[in-house]
Structure formats: C-alpha cells, structure tokens
Amino acid sequence: MQTNKRPPASLIFIFGGSGDLNFRKLIPALYNLYIDDWMPEKFAIVGIGRKDFSDESYRDRLLEGIQQFSRRKGEQNGKWAEFSKSVHYLRMDAEKDASYTGIADKAREMEKAWGTHPNILFYLAVAPQLVPDIATKLSKVELCGDRKCTRIVVEKPFGHDLQSAHELNKLLTSLFSEEQIYRIDHYLGKETVQNLLALRFANALFEPIWNRNYIEHVQITAAETVGVEGRGGYYETSGALRDMVQNHILQILCMVAMEAPVSFDANEIRNKKVDVLNAIRRINPEDVHSVAVRGQYGEGWMKGEKVPGYRQEESVDKNSNTETFAAVKFYIDNWRWQDVPFYVRTGKRLREKNTVISLHFRPAPHYAFPPEAAETWRPNRLTITVSPEMDIRIRFQAKRLGQTMSLDPVDMIYKYDKDSQGHEPEAYETLLLDAMEGNPTLFMRADQVEAAWKVITPILETWQTRPPVDFPNYVPNSWGPEDAEALIARDGHNWATLSVNQQ
Numbered sequence: 001m002q003t004n005k006r007p008p009a010s011l012i013f014i015f016g017g018s019g020d021l022n023f024r025k026l027i028p029a030l031y032n033l034y035i036d037d038w039m040p041e042k043f044a045i046v047g048i049g050r051k052d053f054s055d056e057s058y059r060d061r062l063l064e065g066i067q068q069f070s071r072r073k074g075e076q077n078g079k080w081a082e083f084s085k086s087v088h089y090l091r092m093d094a095e096k097d098a099s100y101t102g103i104a105d106k107a108r109e110m111e112k113a114w115g116t117h118p119n120i121l122f123y124l125a126v127a128p129q130l131v132p133d134i135a136t137k138l139s140k141v142e143l144c145g146d147r148k149c150t151r152i153v154v155e156k157p158f159g160h161d162l163q164s165a166h167e168l169n170k171l172l173t174s175l176f177s178e179e180q181i182y183r184i185d186h187y188l189g190k191e192t193v194q195n196l197l198a199l200r201f202a203n204a205l206f207e208p209i210w211n212r213n214y215i216e217h218v219q220i221t222a223a224e225t226v227g228v229e230g231r232g233g234y235y236e237t238s239g240a241l242r243d244m245v246q247n248h249i250l251q252i253l254c255m256v257a258m259e260a261p262v263s264f265d266a267n268e269i270r271n272k273k274v275d276v277l278n279a280i281r282r283i284n285p286e287d288v289h290s291v292a293v294r295g296q297y298g299e300g301w302m303k304g305e306k307v308p309g310y311r312q313e314e315s316v317d318k319n320s321n322t323e324t325f326a327a328v329k330f331y332i333d334n335w336r337w338q339d340v341p342f343y344v345r346t347g348k349r350l351r352e353k354n355t356v357i358s359l360h361f362r363p364a365p366h367y368a369f370p371p372e373a374a375e376t377w378r379p380n381r382l383t384i385t386v387s388p389e390m391d392i393r394i395r396f397q398a399k400r401l402g403q404t405m406s407l408d409p410v411d412m413i414y415k416y417d418k419d420s421q422g423h424e425p426e427a428y429e430t431l432l433l434d435a436m437e438g439n440p441t442l443f444m445r446a447d448q449v450e451a452a453w454k455v456i457t458p459i460l461e462t463w464q465t466r467p468p469v470d471f472p473n474y475v476p477n478s479w480g481p482e483d484a485e486a487l488i489a490r491d492g493h494n495w496a497t498l499s500v501n502q503q
C-alpha cells in the first residue's frame with residue numbers, strides 16, 4: 001500500500017529483538033526493504049532483549065536468520081554489511097527496568113547524529129502479557145518533544161477474548177492515540193489479500209455479480225501442514241479458532257464481503273470492513289454444534305515421516321482439549337449476502353499448505369445443451385490462491401475440441417509469480433513499510449478487533465463449557481475431521497479441491 005517515496009528518518013525499537021519472530025520475519029523483512037531501496041535514508045534498528053549480545057554478535061545471529069528465512073538469503077554484494085551497520089542491540093529487562101533510559105538515550109543519540117527528529121516505531125514482538133507493562137512505560141519516556149512522532153506496533157494475539165481485548169484497547173488508547181497504534185495481522189500484508197481490493201474495486205467486471213444473486217456460497221481455507229512447531233505453550237492458550245479464525249480468516253472474509261469504499265482512506269476501508277463483522281449473524285449457543293466443527297490431530301504420517309499427535313507435542317497437556325482444526329459456517333445479514341453461506345476452515349497437519357478463497361456461482365438458469373454435454377458440468381468458480389502459490393482462476397465451461405458439442409470445465413489463470421520473478425514482498429515487508437510511513441489501512445482498528453472477538457465468542461464459550469469427547473479426531477495428512485465434510489455436505493456442497501490442478 002506504499003506511496004512511491006521512502007519513509008522519513010525512522011528509529012525502530014523491536015521488543016523481542018532476540019526472539020523468533022524478529023529472527024525469522026522482522027529482520028529479513030527490513031533487510032529486503034533495504035535492498036529494494038524502501039528503507040528511509042536515515043534509519044536505525046534497535047533489538048531489545050534480556051539475552052547477552054554485543055552489536056557484533058547480534059548482527060551475526062541475525063545474518064543466520066537471513067540465510068535461513070529471508071527470500072534473499074545471501075549478503076547481496078555487501079548489502080548486509082551496509083544494512084547491519086544500522087542494527088544495534090539493547091540489553092534490557094523490559095519488566096524490571098523502570099525508566100527505559102536506554103531507549104531515550106538512543107533516541108537522543110540518533111537525533112543528534114541525524115540533525116532531525118526521527119519517527120520512532122516501537123514493535124512489541126513479545127508475549128501478550130508483557131504488552132500492557134511495556135506500553136505503559138513507553139508512554140512515559142521523554143522522546144523527541146512531540147509524542148506524535150511515535151507509533152506502537154502490537155503483535156497478535158490481541159487479547160484472549162472479548163473482555164481482555166477490550167481492556168487492552170482501553171489501556172492502549174489511554175496511552176496513545178488510535179492513529180499511533182498499529183495492531184498487526186500479517187495476512188493483511190499478503191499480496192494476494194491486498195489484491196482482493198484491486199480485483200473487486202478496480203474492475204467493473206466482477207462487482208455486478210459479487211452478491212447473493214450470483215454467488216451461491218463462499219469458502220475460505222487456511223490449511224497448514226506443520227504442527228505447532230515448538231509453540232505448544234502458546235497454542236495451548238489459543239487453539240485454531242483464536243489463532244487463525246478470529247484474526248486472519250475473519251479479515252479475509254471482510255475483504256471478500258465488504259461494500260465498495262468511497263476512497264482508499266484508511267478509516268474508510270476499515271469502516272467498510274467493520275460493517276461486515278457487525279453484520280455477521282450471531283450464533284446461538286444451542287446452534288454451535290451445527291455450524292462449527294473442531295478437531296485435533298493425532299499421531300500419524302506426513303510425507304513418509306512419522307509425526308507426533310498434538311497431545312504428544314512439547315509443552316502440551318497429555319489430555320489437552322485444544323483444537324488444532326476449526327471449521328465454521330457464517331452468514332452475513334445484509335442486503336448483499338443474505339442467506340449466502342461463508343464456510344471457513346483452518347487446521348494444522350493438513351494435507352497441503354494452502355490459503356485459498358473460492359466463490360462458487362449459482363448454476364446457469366437454463367441448460368440448453370444435450371445431456372451428454374452436461375456430464376462434466378461444473379458451476380463457475382472464482383478462486384483466489386493467497387499462498388504459497390499466488391494466483392486467480394476463473395472456472396468456466398468450454399467446448400471440447402471436436403465435432404460433438406461436449407463441454408469441459410477449464411480455468412483461466414492469472415499467476416502472480418510470472419510477473420514478480422520471485423521478488424514479491426513478504427507480508428511483513430509491506431506492513432513494516434506502512435507502519436514507518438504512517439499508513440494504518442492494513443492494520444486493525446480497536447473496534448475491528450473487538451467486533452471479530454464478538455463473532456467467535458459464542459463458539460469459544462460453548463466449546464469451553466462442552467469439552468470434546470472424540471479428540472484426537474483426525475490424522476495428519478488429511479483434511480481434518482469427518483464432521484467438517486458433513487458441515488458443508490449437509491448444504492449440498494463440498495470443500496473445494498485445493499491442489500494446483502484443481503477440479
């Protein structure tokens with residue numbers, strides 16, 4: 001969502017500078033922005049943590065992260081040496097340190113060196129329980145005379161439920177103005193998710209049919225092949241509904257279902273999205289079992305390798321009832337979407353890593369072709385593959401070559417990778433650049449986060465009060481529990497096939 005100019009001088013403090021997210025995502029993103037000439041002319045990055053690093057040993061550690069996880073893995077002809085000169089480490093216990101003088105000193109040092117007040121970004125890549133304390137202390141640090149120069153980026157999970165999200169919002173908005181708070185959801189930085197706006201609102205072709213008159217149902221799948229990967233401690237407090245549905249999937253759903261914005265003003269886009277969340281039909285607790293399915297993977301095999309069940313993962317309770325799979329049917333009660341089901345599902349240890357949105361169109365009103373032509377008939381479908389492939393496909397019927405009138409479903413495909421030649425920015429690159437520029441469009445506003453919690457609260461509460469009796473209920477390398485198939489089959493539909501050669 002960037003403009004074509006570099007952001008102003010920026011000083012970026014990363015709480016969690018010695019942590020996994022910074023190592024795997026944030027530093028690689030900032031480095032790639034640097035290589036692509038998107039970083040400010042003047043910038044400094046200060047990683048904060050309790051571990052012991054000198055600037056030198058910190059840079060060496062971060063280079064290992066680049067080599068493992070960055071889309072450009074090397075030192076890029078000396079670019080790493082140039083970039084890393086601006087990377088520093090500040091050893092500090094963010095809980096015990098009362099005054100954060102190290103931060104104020106660093107800000108003064110950079111101001112003096114640059115001869116200007118930089119924008120200051122505080123990225124809170126730490127466990128959620130540290131956020132209130134750090135935010136409160138940061139709000140008291142003397143910085144650059146004008147507090148408007150600061151922005152605070154808050155990682156997910158944003159709260160544990162509606163109540164805690166509300167309290168966190170209340171605290172943050174008492175310390176900072178809403179314009180300074182950037183609640184991150186990395187799915188919104190993904191190229192294909194952003195392209196939904198272009199597809200829908202830069203083309204006259206789709207909008208007239210983008211409604212209940214033509215669309216029978218919508219599916220959103222965010223499937224992962226990985227298990228909890230050492231994050232069992234966090235995942236035990238979360239589960240698939242909180243980890244993926246409350247944020248990423250509902251945000252995608254909003255992009256699919258929102259009304260056309262009048263402008264690209266951040267609040268205009270966010271208003272249109274929150275309208276969708278507010279229109280999602282509230283689920284009665286007694287209906288939860290018929291519209292929501294949960295699952296947990298047992299032990300099994302993935303691509304020839306034996307993998308443990310969720311209950312055998314590190315830091316997971318041996319009798320855990322945490323769901324690693326969730327599927328939900330939502331309805332949106334508004335003029336555009338009345339009675340169109342939105343089926344969403346997400347899970348770990350599923351057969352493929354794939355995030356896909358598909359819009360399934362109603363059948364043509366009359367089929368004049370001979371019966372044999374109809375044998376392979378499929379309804380029209382628009383599929384947007386978000387990741388790891390990035391493409392848009394339109395399925396339609398075409399005449400098979402030859403003398404008979406036989407029809408086949410075919411796909412018209414636009415592939416992003418063809419244009420990007422492997423240079424597509426990662427979500428965190430887009431979002432960090434937006435945060436430096438001060439563009440909050442792709443970040444969540446306080447009311448959006450709370451509205452999303454409201455949507456899933458009845459499911460969370462029902463699942464909490466009625467523990468599952470059949471966990472684990474799906475094997476790795478499957479598409480989740482059988483009940484998820486039944487959820488959609490009851491309405492006469494199937495989950496869309498996700499492989500590259502889609503049906």
Ligand SMILES: NC(=O)C1=CN([C@@H]2O[C@H](COP(=O)(O)OP(=O)(O)OC[C@H]3O[C@@H](n4cnc5c(N)ncnc54)[C@H](OP(=O)(O)O)[C@@H]3O)[C@@H](O)[C@H]2O)C=CC1
Pocket residue numbers: 015016017018019020021022048049050051092093094095096124125126127128130155156157234
């Ligand atoms: N990792 C990921 O893929 C993702 C993570 N997130 C979110 O990002 C956040 C961070 O996750 P992740 O990086 O995985 O967590 P890690 O456990 O790897 O890192 C935690 C970081 O917090 C620091 N920290 C903890 N306590 C203190 C303290 N008292 N003072 C200063 N620093 C402290 C640690 O520093 P030290 O060890 O040096 O004390 C470490 O740098 C979480 O909210 C998570 O949900 C969101 C999406 C994906």
Ligand SMILES: O=C1O[C@H](COP(=O)(O)O)[C@@H](O)[C@H](O)[C@H]1O
Pocket residue numbers: 156224243244355387
């Ligand atoms: O936020 C999260 O997202 C990842 C999946 O992200 P993706 O970009 O790889 O699709 C998920 O693994 C993790 O559990 C969750 O916290």
